[in-house]
Amino acid sequence: MFGLKSDWSVKANDRYFTLDDYSAAEPRWCTGCGDLAILASVHKVCRENQLLPENTVSVSGIGCSSRLPHYMKTYGFHGLHGRALPVACGVKSRRLDLDVWVATGDGDCFSIGAGHWIHALRYNMDMTVLVFDNGIYGLTKKQTSPTTPEAYQTNTHPGGAVLPPLNPLTITLGVTNISFVAQVVDWNTPLLYETIKAAHAHKGTSFVRIVQRCPVFMDVMNDELMDDPARFLLLNHEQGIPVPDGVSKMFESQADHDPNDLSAALGLANDRTKIPVGLLYRNPDAGIYNELSSQGLDFTSEDKLAGVNEALDKFLI
Amino acid sequence: MNEASELIAVKQIDNVVEELPVRDTAIAIREHIVEIVSDSGEGAQKCGQTLGILSAKMGNGVWTVEIIPAEIQPPARTPDGASGIRVRIGDSPMTNTGNDADLVVAFNEQVLRSRIGSHAYNDQTVVLLDNMWASDSDEKIRNQYADALLEFAECGLTVHELPIQEECLKVVPDPRKGKNMFVLGLLCHIYSRDTEKALAEISKIFARKSAKVVESNHALFNAGYAYAQRHIEIHYEIAAHSEPDHRMVVMNGNQAVGLGIMASGMELVAMYPITPATSASHFLADEFHSVGGFVHQAEDEIAAAGFAIGASYAGKTACTITSGPGIALKTEMIGLACMAEIPLVIIDVQRGGPSTGLPTKVEQSDLLATLFGAPGDSPKIILAAATISDCFHFVILARKLAESFRIPVFLLSDANLATGVQPFERPEVADDWFAAPIDQSPWDPKVLAYDWDEETGLSARPIPGMRGGEYVLTGLAHNRNAKIAYDATTNQVGSTMRSRKLAALADTLSPPEVHGDPEGDMLVIGWGSTLGTIEEAVDVARENGHKVSCIHLRFLSPLEPGLREICSRFKQVMTIELNYSDEIHASYINGETRRYAQLAQLLRAHTLLDIDCWSAVYGNPLQPGKISRVIIDRVIEVEGGK
Incomplete structure (x- = not known):
C-alpha cells in the first residue's frame, strides 16, 4: 500500500507510515472495551493523513481512556487526572507544528476536569479532543460518574445513582467560541473513523463525545443502546460527517441538520428521546487562541536582546 | 537618623499668619525614613514611589516598603484601611526598611493611628497631618480628629497640622486625586530633591493621560514645593553616595522578576491572578511582547501550572508565577514535573498565611510547603531571592537549572521584595542567557527517554519533533524507557535517580560567605x-x-x-x-x-x-x-x- 491513499491517489513520500508506525504496545484494555475501536480509528486517521510520528503528541489525563498515549508510537503525555486539556493547550501554545490529540473520559473531563473542559473549549486551540464516555469510572472499579444513568447501581451509590446524568452536549454547545461538536458511538466503526477524521481536519478544538462501551462495569447503558438502534438520530448534511452508504442504512431515524445552526444543535442536544449522532455544530470562524499564544515565535536572539535592553533602560537611573 | 530632627525646631504651621520668607539653608543628614499614609486610592504609594525613584536617580540609596490594605476600597478614615508607603533614603546603599520613621505625612488621623499601632514611630518622629478634618461639617469627624490629637500627644508624638486640602483646593477642585502630588512637592523641598527630575517623573506617571492631567499634577507639585519653601522650616540635604562606575536601574522585585523572565529567554508565563504576585504579570503583559513572549492568564492555578508544563514538555521551558494559596493548588502538577522530570520555573511571591491569610503582607512561610508539599518523594530545586537584583538574576539561573537538571525550580520572593523599590547595577544581558532554540535534530533511538547517569541522575531529554525520540511521559512509576512499571525495583531506582540530581547540584555549590568573623x-x-x-x-x-x-x-x-x-x-x-x-x-x-x-x-x-x-x-x-x-x-x- 506504499503511498496509496484511500481515494486511490498516490503520494510518494520519503517516509511512508503504516498503521504499525503509529501502534505501540499491546493495549491492556478489557476484552470488548470500546476504547479499542477508538484507538484503531485514531491510528487510521494518522495513517490517512501521514502524520509525522515525531510531530504528533497525544495528551491524556487519568483513567482507562487516558492509557491511549501508551498505545501510540508518537510523543505522548499521560499526566494528571482531569488535567489533560491545560497540558495539551500548553503543548500547542508555542508549537504550532505539533499535531495535538487529547484522550479523556467522562470522569476525567466532565468531573474532576470540568473547569478546564469549559475553558479549553473557549480557547479553541487547534487540537482534537476525544471524550471516551462510558458513563462509569472504570479504572477505579465502578463508581458513579457525571454521566452514569440515574438509578444505576455503582460502588459509591449501591442504591442507584441519585442524580440525573449531566448532558455533556448542552454544556459544550453553551460555551462561547465553541467550534466543533460531534457525537458518535464506538461500535459503529466506519462512522467513528469518519467522525474522528473530520474532527482532526477541523482547525480549532474539535470536541467529540464518543459513547463508549464498558463491558465490565456498565452493562445497561450501552447494551440497551446497541440493541435498539432506533434510539439514535443520524445527522446528515453536506458540511456534516460524511456517512458511508452502508452506515446510513443502519439508522432508522435520520435528520437533515445544518451544523452551522447553533439553536438547532442545542435543540437536538436537549431532546431526550433521541441520541444525535454526527456533527452537531461547527464554526470555522471561531477565534483560535494559539494564534495569540504563539506571537513572537520568529524572534531572533538579536530581537530579544533589543527588547530586553529597551525594557531595562526604562528603569535606568 | 533622628538626631537631625531633634535639632530642628518645627514651626507650628497653623499659627502662621503672615507669609514667611523662603528658607534655603538645608541641614545635611545621612539618612531619613519617610512615611506617607492615606486612605486607599489617595495615591500615597505613588507619591512615595516617585520620591524613591527620584532619590535613586539623584544617587541616593533607597529602600521602599508599601503598606497595602487587603481591600481595594476599604472604608475611608479607618485604621484598617491605611494605605501608604515607607521610603528610606540615605547617602549609602540602603538594604532594608530601617527602624522607626523620622517623618510622616498623614492624610487623616485614623490612618496615622494604624501605623502607631504597628509601632512604626517614636517620640522623635515628626508628623505632618492634614488639618481639613478639624473643620469637617460632620461633628463626629471633628471629634474623632480632636480625640486623636490628644491620643497622639499622650504617646509623645509631635504633630504638625498642615492645611494640605485647603492649599490643594487653590489649585484643583477635587484634591482627593492629586493631593499626593502636593505632598510630593512638600517632601521634595524638605529633602532638597531635584525638581526637574521630579516633574519629569510626574509626566511619566501620567503619560497615558491627557496633557491637562499632567499639567494639573505639575501645578499641585509646584504648589506643595512652594508651600514648604515658605512655611516649613524642616529642610534637609542627603548627599549622593559616590558615583557608581556602572549604570544603575531602579525597580521593585516583581518588575525585576518580569525582566528576569525576559532575559532568561523563557517565552511563556502562565498565571492566575493572586496577590502579591500578579504585578509581575502586569509588567509582562506590557513588555513581554518585545522579546516575543506571551502571558497566558489561565482559568485557575492548576491550569496555569499545567499549561506551563505542557509548553515545557514541548521544549519551551515556561514559568508560572503565584503566591502561597496558588502553590497549594499547583502541588499535584509540580509533583508531576518532579516525577516526569519536566523543567519548570515556579515563582512564589510569598505572603502571610495559612489559607488566605494576609494577602498583602510579607511572610517567609512557604519554604517547607514548597520543599515537602507534594506527596511522595519529590525533589526539586529551591532558590530564595534576598535582593531585588536577585529577583532578576535568579530567574535566569532558575531556567538554566530547570533544563540542565530536568527538574522544577522554585524561586521564592516575598511581598517585601515584590513592592520594595531599590536601585541595583543594570544587568548587561548576554544572548547566552536566552534558552537555545529547541533542538529538532534526530534522536538516537538507542538512547532511552530517561537514560539516567548512574552517578548524577542526569539524563538528556527528547523533545517532540525529534525523530526517533518518541516516548510517552507518564506520572506513573516508570523505567528508563519511560514505560509504566510496577515491579519491585523501578520506583526505587527512579526515586534514587531523581534525588541524586540534588546531590550532584550541591556538589557544584560553594559554602555561604560569613558576614563578620568566621567564628x-x-x-x-x-x-x-x-x-x-x-x-x-x-x-x-x-x-x-x-x-x-x-x-x-x-x-x-x-x-x-x-x-x-x-x-x-x-x-x-x-x-x-x-x-x-x-x-x-x-x-x-x-x-x-x-x-x-x-x-x-x-x-x-x-x-x-x-x-x-x-x-x-x-x-x-x-x-x-x-x-x-x-x-x-x-x-x-x-x-x-x-
Missing part, C-alpha cells in the same frame, strides 16, 4: 528578603562588642555545602525568619513541644545541631533595631546561663 559566640542564619535587616542588626551587635556573625542562604534545596562546619565554629546558632515559631518560654512549650521556624527545622535535621530560632508573623518587614535587640538578648541570656 564567635553566635551565628545568625537568614534567607530571603531579610538579608539587609539581619546584616545591619549583626553589625549593631558587633559594634556593641558581641561576637556575632551571620550567613544568608540563597539555595534552600539543595542546601549550600559546609553548613555544619560553619555552624560548629560558633557557640550558638539561630535563624531569624518571617514565619511562625513557638516562643521558648510560652506555656506548654518546652524542648519537645516547641515548633521551630521553617529554616531552623531544616537546618536542625541537616546539621544535627541544636539550632535556635527567632521568628514572627506580624506581616511587617523586620526592623534592624528590633533584630539587633533580639540577637543581643539571646547572646546575653545564653552567656548568663553558663
Whole structure:
C-alpha cells in the first residue's frame, strides 16, 4: 500500500507510515472495551493523513481512556487526572507544528476536569479532543460518574445513582467560541473513523463525545443502546460527517441538520428521546487562541536582546 | 537618623499668619525614613514611589516598603484601611526598611493611628497631618480628629497640622486625586530633591493621560514645593553616595522578576491572578511582547501550572508565577514535573498565611510547603531571592537549572521584595542567557527517554519533533524507557535517580560567605528578603562588642555545602525568619513541644545541631533595631546561663 491513499491517489513520500508506525504496545484494555475501536480509528486517521510520528503528541489525563498515549508510537503525555486539556493547550501554545490529540473520559473531563473542559473549549486551540464516555469510572472499579444513568447501581451509590446524568452536549454547545461538536458511538466503526477524521481536519478544538462501551462495569447503558438502534438520530448534511452508504442504512431515524445552526444543535442536544449522532455544530470562524499564544515565535536572539535592553533602560537611573 | 530632627525646631504651621520668607539653608543628614499614609486610592504609594525613584536617580540609596490594605476600597478614615508607603533614603546603599520613621505625612488621623499601632514611630518622629478634618461639617469627624490629637500627644508624638486640602483646593477642585502630588512637592523641598527630575517623573506617571492631567499634577507639585519653601522650616540635604562606575536601574522585585523572565529567554508565563504576585504579570503583559513572549492568564492555578508544563514538555521551558494559596493548588502538577522530570520555573511571591491569610503582607512561610508539599518523594530545586537584583538574576539561573537538571525550580520572593523599590547595577544581558532554540535534530533511538547517569541522575531529554525520540511521559512509576512499571525495583531506582540530581547540584555549590568573623559566640542564619535587616542588626551587635556573625542562604534545596562546619565554629546558632515559631518560654512549650521556624527545622535535621530560632508573623518587614535587640538578648541570656 506504499503511498496509496484511500481515494486511490498516490503520494510518494520519503517516509511512508503504516498503521504499525503509529501502534505501540499491546493495549491492556478489557476484552470488548470500546476504547479499542477508538484507538484503531485514531491510528487510521494518522495513517490517512501521514502524520509525522515525531510531530504528533497525544495528551491524556487519568483513567482507562487516558492509557491511549501508551498505545501510540508518537510523543505522548499521560499526566494528571482531569488535567489533560491545560497540558495539551500548553503543548500547542508555542508549537504550532505539533499535531495535538487529547484522550479523556467522562470522569476525567466532565468531573474532576470540568473547569478546564469549559475553558479549553473557549480557547479553541487547534487540537482534537476525544471524550471516551462510558458513563462509569472504570479504572477505579465502578463508581458513579457525571454521566452514569440515574438509578444505576455503582460502588459509591449501591442504591442507584441519585442524580440525573449531566448532558455533556448542552454544556459544550453553551460555551462561547465553541467550534466543533460531534457525537458518535464506538461500535459503529466506519462512522467513528469518519467522525474522528473530520474532527482532526477541523482547525480549532474539535470536541467529540464518543459513547463508549464498558463491558465490565456498565452493562445497561450501552447494551440497551446497541440493541435498539432506533434510539439514535443520524445527522446528515453536506458540511456534516460524511456517512458511508452502508452506515446510513443502519439508522432508522435520520435528520437533515445544518451544523452551522447553533439553536438547532442545542435543540437536538436537549431532546431526550433521541441520541444525535454526527456533527452537531461547527464554526470555522471561531477565534483560535494559539494564534495569540504563539506571537513572537520568529524572534531572533538579536530581537530579544533589543527588547530586553529597551525594557531595562526604562528603569535606568 | 533622628538626631537631625531633634535639632530642628518645627514651626507650628497653623499659627502662621503672615507669609514667611523662603528658607534655603538645608541641614545635611545621612539618612531619613519617610512615611506617607492615606486612605486607599489617595495615591500615597505613588507619591512615595516617585520620591524613591527620584532619590535613586539623584544617587541616593533607597529602600521602599508599601503598606497595602487587603481591600481595594476599604472604608475611608479607618485604621484598617491605611494605605501608604515607607521610603528610606540615605547617602549609602540602603538594604532594608530601617527602624522607626523620622517623618510622616498623614492624610487623616485614623490612618496615622494604624501605623502607631504597628509601632512604626517614636517620640522623635515628626508628623505632618492634614488639618481639613478639624473643620469637617460632620461633628463626629471633628471629634474623632480632636480625640486623636490628644491620643497622639499622650504617646509623645509631635504633630504638625498642615492645611494640605485647603492649599490643594487653590489649585484643583477635587484634591482627593492629586493631593499626593502636593505632598510630593512638600517632601521634595524638605529633602532638597531635584525638581526637574521630579516633574519629569510626574509626566511619566501620567503619560497615558491627557496633557491637562499632567499639567494639573505639575501645578499641585509646584504648589506643595512652594508651600514648604515658605512655611516649613524642616529642610534637609542627603548627599549622593559616590558615583557608581556602572549604570544603575531602579525597580521593585516583581518588575525585576518580569525582566528576569525576559532575559532568561523563557517565552511563556502562565498565571492566575493572586496577590502579591500578579504585578509581575502586569509588567509582562506590557513588555513581554518585545522579546516575543506571551502571558497566558489561565482559568485557575492548576491550569496555569499545567499549561506551563505542557509548553515545557514541548521544549519551551515556561514559568508560572503565584503566591502561597496558588502553590497549594499547583502541588499535584509540580509533583508531576518532579516525577516526569519536566523543567519548570515556579515563582512564589510569598505572603502571610495559612489559607488566605494576609494577602498583602510579607511572610517567609512557604519554604517547607514548597520543599515537602507534594506527596511522595519529590525533589526539586529551591532558590530564595534576598535582593531585588536577585529577583532578576535568579530567574535566569532558575531556567538554566530547570533544563540542565530536568527538574522544577522554585524561586521564592516575598511581598517585601515584590513592592520594595531599590536601585541595583543594570544587568548587561548576554544572548547566552536566552534558552537555545529547541533542538529538532534526530534522536538516537538507542538512547532511552530517561537514560539516567548512574552517578548524577542526569539524563538528556527528547523533545517532540525529534525523530526517533518518541516516548510517552507518564506520572506513573516508570523505567528508563519511560514505560509504566510496577515491579519491585523501578520506583526505587527512579526515586534514587531523581534525588541524586540534588546531590550532584550541591556538589557544584560553594559554602555561604560569613558576614563578620568566621567564628564567635553566635551565628545568625537568614534567607530571603531579610538579608539587609539581619546584616545591619549583626553589625549593631558587633559594634556593641558581641561576637556575632551571620550567613544568608540563597539555595534552600539543595542546601549550600559546609553548613555544619560553619555552624560548629560558633557557640550558638539561630535563624531569624518571617514565619511562625513557638516562643521558648510560652506555656506548654518546652524542648519537645516547641515548633521551630521553617529554616531552623531544616537546618536542625541537616546539621544535627541544636539550632535556635527567632521568628514572627506580624506581616511587617523586620526592623534592624528590633533584630539587633533580639540577637543581643539571646547572646546575653545564653552567656548568663553558663
